[in-house]
Structures are given as structure tokens and as C-alpha cells.
Amino acid sequence: MTPAPEHDSYFIERGPEPGGTGAVGRAFGETLRGLKTTFGRLVEGPTTVQYPEEKIPVYPRFRGRHRLHRFEDTGLEKCVGCSLCAAACPADCIRVVAAENTPDHRVSGGERYAAVYEINMSRCIFCGYCELACPFDAITMGNDFELADYTRSDLIFTKEMLLAEPLERTPLRAEGE
Amino acid sequence: MPRPQRSPITFTIDGRDVVAPEGTMLADAAKVGDVEIPVFCYEPKLGAPVGACRMCLVEVEGIPKLQTACSTPVKDGMVVNTTAPKVKAAQESVLEFLLVNHPLDCPVCDKGGECPLQDISYGWGRGLSRVAEPKRHFTKPLELSPLIAIDRERCILCYRCVRFSQEVAEDHQLVFLERGADTYVGTFDSHPYVAPFSGNIIELCPVGALTSRPYRFRARPWDIEGGGTVCTLCPGQCNVTHTVRDERVLRTLSRENDAVDDGWLCDKGRFSYQAATAPERLQQPLVRDADGNLQPASWDDALDRAASILRASGERTAAIAGGRTLNEEGYLLQRLLRDQLSSPHLESRIAPGPSRELLAALHAPALQATVPDLEFAHHVLLLDIEPQEAAPILELRLRKGARRLGTKLSVAGPRPSALDPRAQHVLRYAPGGNEGFLKALAAALEGGDVSGPAAAAGIDAAAVSGLADTLKAAGEDRVILYSDALLSGPGADESARALLRIAAALSLSGEDGAGSGGAGLLGIPATTNGRGLREAGVLPDAGPGLRAVAHPGRDLPGIAEGLAGSELDALIALGVDPIADLQGRAAWRQALGASHLIAVSSFLTEGVAGYAAVVFPQEAPAEQEGTLTHPDGRVQRARPAVRRPDGIRSGWWVLAQLAARLGDRTTLHTAGMAFAELTAEVPFLAGLTLDEIGGKGVRWPTLAEAATWPKGTTDLEPQTDATVVPPANGALRLARQSSPWRIPEVAASKALRFLVPSADARLAPADAERLGITEGSPVALSVDGTEISATARLDSRIPAGTVVAQAGVPGGGADELGGAAAGGIGLVEVRSA
Ligand code: SF4
Ligand code: SF4
Numbered sequence A: 001m002t003p004a005p006e007h008d009s010y011f012i013e014r015g016p017e018p019g020g021t022g023a024v025g026r027a028f029g030e031t032l033r034g035l036k037t038t039f040g041r042l043v044e045g046p047t048t049v050q051y052p053e054e055k056i057p058v059y060p061r062f063r064g065r066h067r068l069h070r071f072e073d074t075g076l077e078k079c080v081g082c083s084l085c086a087a088a089c090p091a092d093c094i095r096v097v098a099a100e101n102t103p104d105h106r107v108s109g110g111e112r113y114a115a116v117y118e119i120n121m122s123r124c125i126f127c128g129y130c131e132l133a134c135p136f137d138a139i140t141m142g143n144d145f146e147l148a149d150y151t152r153s154d155l156i157f158t159k160e161m162l163l164a165e166p167l168e169r170t171p172l173r174a175e176g177e
Numbered sequence B: 001m002p003r004p005q006r007s008p009i010t011f012t013i014d015g016r017d018v019v020a021p022e023g024t025m026l027a028d029a030a031k032v033g034d035v036e037i038p039v040f041c042y043e044p045k046l047g048a049p050v051g052a053c054r055m056c057l058v059e060v061e062g063i064p065k066l067q068t069a070c071s072t073p074v075k076d077g078m079v080v081n082t083t084a085p086k087v088k089a090a091q092e093s094v095l096e097f098l099l100v101n102h103p104l105d106c107p108v109c110d111k112g113g114e115c116p117l118q119d120i121s122y123g124w125g126r127g128l129s130r131v132a133e134p135k136r137h138f139t140k141p142l143e144l145s146p147l148i149a150i151d152r153e154r155c156i157l158c159y160r161c162v163r164f165s166q167e168v169a170e171d172h173q174l175v176f177l178e179r180g181a182d183t184y185v186g187t188f189d190s191h192p193y194v195a196p197f198s199g200n201i202i203e204l205c206p207v208g209a210l211t212s213r214p215y216r217f218r219a220r221p222w223d224i225e226g227g228g229t230v231c232t233l234c235p236g237q238c239n240v241t242h243t244v245r246d247e248r249v250l251r252t253l254s255r256e257n258d259a260v261d262d263g264w265l266c267d268k269g270r271f272s273y274q275a276a277t278a279p280e281r282l283q284q285p286l287v288r289d290a291d292g293n294l295q296p297a298s299w300d301d302a303l304d305r306a307a308s309i310l311r312a313s314g315e316r317t318a319a320i321a322g323g324r325t326l327n328e329e330g331y332l333l334q335r336l337l338r339d340q341l342s343s344p345h346l347e348s349r350i351a352p353g354p355s356r357e358l359l360a361a362l363h364a365p366a367l368q369a370t371v372p373d374l375e376f377a378h379h380v381l382l383l384d385i386e387p388q389e390a391a392p393i394l395e396l397r398l399r400k401g402a403r404r405l406g407t408k409l410s411v412a413g414p415r416p417s418a419l420d421p422r423a424q425h426v427l428r429y430a431p432g433g434n435e436g437f438l439k440a441l442a443a444a445l446e447g448g449d450v451s452g453p454a455a456a457a458g459i460d461a462a463a464v465s466g467l468a469d470t471l472k473a474a475g476e477d478r479v480i481l482y483s484d485a486l487l488s489g490p491g492a493d494e495s496a497r498a499l500l501r502i503a504a505a506l507s508l509s510g511e512d513g514a515g516s517g518g519a520g521l522l523g524i525p526a527t528t529n530g531r532g533l534r535e536a537g538v539l540p541d542a543g544p545g546l547r548a549v550a551h552p553g554r555d556l557p558g559i560a561e562g563l564a565g566s567e568l569d570a571l572i573a574l575g576v577d578p579i580a581d582l583q584g585r586a587a588w589r590q591a592l593g594a595s596h597l598i599a600v601s602s603f604l605t606e607g608v609a610g611y612a613a614v615v616f617p618q619e620a621p622a623e624q625e626g627t628l629t630h631p632d633g634r635v636q637r638a639r640p641a642v643r644r645p646d647g648i649r650s651g652w653w654v655l656a657q658l659a660a661r662l663g664d665r666t667t668l669h670t671a672g673m674a675f676a677e678l679t680a681e682v683p684f685l686a687g688l689t690l691d692e693i694g695g696k697g698v699r700w701p702t703l704a705e706a707a708t709w710p711k712g713t714t715d716l717e718p719q720t721d722a723t724v725v726p727p728a729n730g731a732l733r734l735a736r737q738s739s740p741w742r743i744p745e746v747a748a749s750k751a752l753r754f755l756v757p758s759a760d761a762r763l764a765p766a767d768a769e770r771l772g773i774t775e776g777s778p779v780a781l782s783v784d785g786t787e788i789s790a791t792a793r794l795d796s797r798i799p800a801g802t803v804v805a806q807a808g809v810p811g812g813g814a815d816e817l818g819g820a821a822a823g824g825i826g827l828v829e830v831r832s833a
């Protein structure tokens, strides 16, 4: 009931008075209701994931730690060091220094390659813009999310680290799962 | 020549009424109305538009076909439409056409991100390509020169680079080869495009067809910052922007200032930024130890050592400033010497020059010509100056005037110049004949005896009279461009008086109200800030503001003599190496061997490495902070584009610290404070602030304070007969040629190193035949027992009896030939080696 604004009085709605047999019955009933949930879940078995021993599989489009790729046939790096990812990055955490391929030192498929390619993971916001910007699909967002480390400088990932196969792969959720 | 005056007219563009100067091209006039018309080939700096790319098509009411906005001048009442469907269709078609053969290279293309083709495709293109056919391919990238890479697939045939080579630099090297889709830019015979201004085409190319090899793949536009400053490598003082990434200069671009450089740079200014990161650059102070080896030292130790040397030498100290020394440093140097050490022995020129009174008259504000005056003059007379050596950028200005406005040029000097083919009169007098020639010309203009002084200079009197007649008949805007060399050596004062008489006879001074103020003298000093250092008081006979001093000091030969003897004990060399940069190497070796040298230098050049007791590392051009003065009186600011490396300190700081150790109580904390002290001492700079100077500089001769410029001498009567150039008598007269590439910054830049001059000796074919010398053969040049070897080059432009030897080459070259030849007048024995 809403007190009328012109009145200076209001109503209090109270529950049943404590004490008495009714109260004992109510308390018992509520406890049973709670136990119903407990026992109901008990038969489902445990849901806790024993991280880090166990990991929840991620969705295929999950945006985790970046990976750089090579061409499967030639082994050359796909990245040409164009810096477009660095331009697209809103957190400004990619640094690319390009250099020129020479006939006896060919690193990538194009005229240039990334001599330095660094991503500062402590700044990355995992938006995936770099992946979108890359004209060669050289960089993609991987599945790894375990990036914690003891120092900030260890969070700067170099080209070698990004090109390497991740040691422990995060499980991927299967189709339709 | 009066500057073109353009009256404002009104025209309509896209329904808006816009006021623009009459005759401006539509592409420029549209900007006044905030309308952008896309262009590729249009670049006003290159001269008349050519309409090569058709990107700028617009609709003009009353003309049935679309017009090119870049070559259609606006007229009063013109109605222009840039948004009509017809125009839109044309723009889309032109772009589609340009892209038919254009590779999809953007990610690997150095122009990406700052590419007009990208921008215009994005803004005016169709957004979709209908071309599925294969594109035409070229081998790429090719080396157009050691400095420039060419990717012929990307070229859109806009003609900019070719026009630059043909019509601006006039080196006539770049051409279009083949026809149709196979057309490409190149040089005849595919020889490398090596020219003093070649780098400008990189900045001109609207696509990534021409790219800088040293900058190749170094950075993207979003990785970099621009640092605007002034090139301090020659008196041209072009305005530049350094491209900086990670505190390193990666590229140098022009920062257009029409009053100074017209938007161009020479290759020295464009590529020698690499010297700052060269391994041979000094990065910390060096002090010579007891065994005579230079050892790295801390700043405190080096300063203490230098101070103790100076304390001991006191008034027996001399100082020479040069190279890239800024005004503030020059001012502090002269204060250190005059106030702390009570020594008057200061010099900032590389050879003795005219006295204070004559300098005051030569640089008088009313007599001062400016750089744009060179372009608009009726006649420019070049006296003993090869612009390509003295201040390369001026050559482009002279060529521009001569080509586009019909400015007449005349060239007089002992050596051939690159501008000879453009000149109306080419006069060649004997090396060392400056005084005689100037007196002959003065006499010819005043109606005196020409033949006497002309004979002394070894030149035909009729030729001098012919030049005088032309000058008299030319319009009133006559400019004389001369180098320090014209007024140096023993006859400097007499030469200066003769030059002032010439100026008076041609009424070059704006004072008498003649002409449009576009006449005058423009003297180009031998070092970058020669003019500023003179005005800051680094002269033996003048203090700051060119004021008289009570006790004049020694001139350069006097300093060398004093150091070699016992009258002087120590020398401070600020930005110069006495042996590498000054004349008379043998004398300087002896002088430095007998004294203490305190040097501020970037590199271990001969004198510094061999003789310095203390070496302070110098800042690179992109690190300097302070002001410098252009030869036409423009005070410009050098602003640091990058941080100094840790071991390097500013020149002003070093001088202030030395002064403090010698008892100076004033404290300086910034370069700006040093500038404030300079302006307080120099009356004609009084009240000038760094803010006023700003990015474009201020010409002090135009300020009200210019009235305080000291009065120059008025007594111009010749006091002696002209020094007679000795007859060759079988030997040859030596003229020295000083390549623009002789500075250590060029040798230290990886990209430019290939330009370091080699020891050439150029002589007339007749002399060569007589001496049995053939083109390319080794020859030996000797004076008083000193001998150098060189490669003979036959040059029909050199008069018989003269040999032009390259100075500033590794190992010495012409500089080694000391003795009388150092002053310019000397005979040299040339023989086949
Ligand atoms: S990852 Fe892709 S976008 Fe980034 S530099 Fe390499 S090629 Fe360019
Ligand atoms: S020239 Fe411009 S459009 Fe052409 S590939 Fe280079 S960046 Fe792309």
C-alpha cells in the first residue's frame, strides 16, 4: 500500500509473529526447500573445474594470445612488416621494424619482412583489430589466455615467441558443443 | 624585376563565391573556398603545369568539355563545378585507368600511409575494380642511383621527376623511355642518376615509384614524428623536417620556406643525417694522456683539463669558430676569450678577410640582397662563386629565375661553374686575380683605366668592359652574388673597396630610392653560420654587433705563426679542424705541433686526432639548439629534433662551463638564455625573441633596429695598384675547387660515402698536350717542394695556364699545397707521374 503523499503516516507490513508452533513448521519447511537444491545438485556430480589441471575449452573465435604464421609450403613468414596492425591497434602495443629481404636472406614472401615484431601483452586489450588489419592473415588471435608473468618486460612477446607453436594448447570447444 | 602583383577576383565554385588572386590556377584557388580538387602531376614548384594526369578535371560553365583545374587560371565571374556527375565520372575513370596497371603493393610499399594515390583512390575512386586482366610487370625494385630505388610498376607517369631533372635542376638526366604502357622513367643508357639535387624527386613522386634507399622500409607514417629545424651543413641553411623514430633521424624532408630554399634540398642536407649514428662519431670527451694518446675521459676531467690549459695560456690563447657553430656559441666563445682570457685573437673565416669597417659597409642593411632577389633580379653577377659548392640550394634559385623570369646571369671567376651555360657573360681571370678583376670592373663602370688592373688579373680588358656595359644597361635590380673567397687573402681590403665601388656605381643600395629594393650584394661565407659568427663578434677586429674593439687580434696566418712561435700557447677550435678546413696545412701542422689544441668536433679529423689535447664531442645537426644567421640576414632557429646521445653536451654548455671554471660568475641554464645575452649585446638584434623568429626566421635588416648597424667605411679609393698575377711561365696557376661533398658528415654517411671527392686536377687541353698529360692519367702537382698526386681531367672550359685542383679530398689534395699558393696566388709545377 502506497502512503498518500498528503498524509504524514505510513503502513508497516509485518510477517508472522516469531515463536509458536507455526514458526517451527516454517523453519523446517524452508530448510527442506534448501536441502532439495543441495541434494538435487549432488546427484549431478561435481561442476568445479580443477584449473590449472583442467581447462575449459574455448570457442573457436575466442580472442587469446596472438600468433604469427608461416606459409606451410615455403616456410617463409607471412608477415611483411607493413605495420598496418600497429596502425590499427588502439592500445598502441605493437611495434614493427621492417627490413628488406635479400636473395640470400629471404625471410618473408614480400619485398620486406619484420625484423622486429613485438606485442606488449600487458597493454593489449584483445580487440582483434590487428587480425582484421593484416592484409596477409599473418597475425591471428590464438586461443591462449594464460599470460600471467612476474615482470612486465616478460609480457613483451617477440616475433620468435609469436611464431613458435604454443607449448600448451588451450582446448578448443568442438563444433556444436 | 618587380614582383608580380595579382589583383583579387571573384569566382564561383560549387555554388560558393570565392575571392582569389587573378591568374592562380583553379586547383589552388579552389582551396580558398575549401574545395579540394585531387591532383597528381600539378606541383607549382616545378613551374608551368603540364596537365599530364587528368586527375583534376572540373566543369567550367560555358566550356563544353571538362577542364584541367591545374592548368586553368581563374577569371573573374568563372563558375566552376567539381561535383557534377560528369566530373565524378571523369575522376572515377581516371583513377580506374591509373590503377589498371598499378600493383597491389601498399603493404610493402614505402609510400603506404602517405600516398596521394591511396588517398585520392579512397576519396574519389570507384571503390571497386572491374579489371580482371593481368597487369603489366617490370623487374623491381631497381637502383636508379645509390640513393634512390625505382619501382616502375608503381609509376603513374606524372612527369614530376622528369620535369624536376629537366627544368628545375637542369641536369637533364631523367627521361621517359619507351612508349604506351611500357613507358618508364630512367636515364639514357641506364647510368645512375647522380646529381647534387637528385633526392628531391623522392619527395616529389606522388606514388611509391621513387623511394629513398637509406629510408627504405624504416618506418611508417604512424611510427614517426617530425622535427623541424634548419640544415646546418652549408650557408644555404635550408629548412628541413627530420623524420624521427625511436630517437633516431631516419629521413630528412624539406620544410618549404620560399625565402630560403623554395622547398628543395641538396643531397648533402637530405642524406647526411646518417652521420649522427655513424660509429666514427665521437660520443664522449677525449683527453690526451702522457703517452700522447687520446683517451676517453669524464666531462669533469675534460673540462678541468681544458680550463687548466686555458688558465695557463691566458691572453696567449686564440680561438677559431666555424663549421656548424651557432650564434650563441660564437658569442660565448668571444666572451670567454675577451673577458675571461683577455685575448683578442678570434676568427670565424677560413682565410683573412676585409676589415671591420669594410664588412660593415658590405653587409649594410640597405645594400643587402635577399635570396628571392636572386630570382627576380634583372641581372645577377656571380663573382668567384660556384653556388654548387658554396650553398648548393642557391643554384636552383638562380636557375629558376633564369628559366622562368628571364633573369640574366653573368659569371666571373677563375674556375668554370655549372651555371656557365646559362650566363650571358662568362669571364675567366687568373687564379689570384680577384683584386685586379674587381678594380678593372669598378674602373669600367666608373670610366677609369680598365686595362691596367685587367692585365694584372690576366683578363682581357674588352671582356670586362663588355660586362660593365651589360650591367649598366640591365634593369635597376642588379644583384652581385659573391663568395668569401672573392674577398680573402692579402688583397682582401682592396678587393672589398673595389666591390663597394662597383655596388655604388650600379646604385645597388636601396638608400637612394632607386629600383624596387631588389638590388644589392649577397655574400656567401665559407662556413654555415659565417655571417652570424661575424655579427656575434668572432672576428679579430670586431666585437658583438661588429662594434670596434680596442685591441684587434691576429688574423689567421698571424695565429698560426704565433702558435708555432712562442707568442701564443693554446687554440680553441670550435667546429673547425685547422688542418682540414683552413688553408696552409703545413703551417697549421707546425702551429698545432707547438701548442695546445682544445677542439669541439664530431669526428677525429686530422688536426683533432693528431694534435688536440682535449676533444669535446659536438652535437649532430639534428641535435643542435640555438640560432644561426643566413647570409641574407635571416636569423633562423635550429631546434633539436632528437635527443643528444648521453655522452654529448651542447656547445654553449661547454663554453659556459669553461668560462665558469675561469671565473665567470654569470650562469647559463638554457640555450635560450645564451640567445637573450646575445641579443642584449648586439644592438640590431635587440628585443628579438625566439618566438618571433619562429619556424620561418626573421630578417633582421628589415627590423627597425637595423638602423643601429655600424657605419661602414666611405673611403673607397684604391690605395694600391692591383697585385699582378705572376705569368705562368711554363708552370700553371693553381685554383682550388672545394667540393660540396668534402665535409666529414658526407664521408660518415653510409649512403653518401660514394660522393666523397677524389683528387682531381682539371686543366686545359692545350696545357695537357704541352705537358704530355692525358685524360685520367696520374699527375703530380708541386709547390715549393710539397707534392700531391692527382688524376688529370681535361676540361676545355678552363683557360690555358690554370690548373684547378680538388681540395678537401682524403689525404689532402690541393690543401696540401701550402706556401704562397695558400693565399690563392701561386704557381704549381704539374707533371705526368
Ligand atoms: S602482422 Fe600483418 S599487418 Fe602486422 S606487420 Fe605483419 S603483415 Fe603487416
Ligand atoms: S604507390 Fe601508393 S597506392 Fe601504390 S602501392 Fe604504393 S602505397 Fe599503394
Ligand code: SF4
Pocket (backbone or CB within 6 Å): B154, B155, B156, B157, B158, B159, B160, B161, B162, B185, B204, B205, B206, B207, B209, B210
Ligand atoms: S616516377 Fe613518380 S614522379 Fe616520376 S613520373 Fe612516375 S609517378 Fe611521377
Ligand code: SF4
Pocket (backbone or CB within 6 Å): B231, B232, B233, B234, B235, B236, B237, B238, B265, B266, B267, B268, B269, B270, B391, B392, B393, B394
Ligand atoms: S643546400 Fe646547404 S643548407 Fe640546403 S640542404 Fe644542402 S647542405 Fe643543407
Ligand code: FES
Pocket (backbone or CB within 6 Å): B038, B039, B040, B041, B042, B050, B051, B052, B053, B054, B055, B056, B057, B068, B069, B070, B071
Ligand atoms: S593535376 Fe591536373 S592534369 Fe595532373
